[in-house]
Amino acid sequence: GQNIDQPTEMTATEGAIVQINCTYQTSGFNGLFWYQQHAGEAPTFLSYNVLDGLEEKGRFSSFLSRSKGYSYLLLKELQMKDSASYLCAVRVTNAGKSTFGDGTTLTVKP
């Protein structure tokens, strides 16, 4: 099966940089996704990594190391609206499903 670990909670200051880590154990790896979920809302897609390395998208970047089973999401120039839960998810080849971590609740303070 799959096992995904990420910190439960993190706190950061507006304007700062925060890194949310995710480790996973899986067979048939077919991509790692990061989703953002604000309270009471549906998760929305942030980033996708299938090859090792860094993917940058505006203030958000995501890194993947398949050999280490490790990813991180980097959020720069934090804004209050970035306060949300960040979900790490792994997709498995030919399984048609993504397995999610429990999410990291990020609180951005002024």
Add this chain to the structure above:
Amino acid sequence: KAGVTQTPRYLIKTRGQQVTLSCSPISGHRSVSWYQQTPGQGLQFLFEYFSETQRNKGNFPGRFSGRQFSNSRSEMNVSTLELGDSALYLCASSPDRNTGELFFGEGSRLTVL
């Protein structure tokens, strides 16, 4: 392009009843998956449908079932409801099984009394 639509958004049931939830995926998306989200368990995979066939099922009892229609719309059913079934049920669609991110609906929040 319309997003994923789930109905109903909120519902209250009592123990022993059954419930049917509906999901209309984004037009052209053929893969529909369902997740249960609770504060203590996070997002748990229920099942995935593709081309009207259940392709994968999570670790849930047989009381949880679903189906997909020829237009890719999907329904899930929970019979003999238990208090522990209270949760947010999220439907997600994607173009196919192995590529692309998931697009989630707003969810159906079920409360079992």
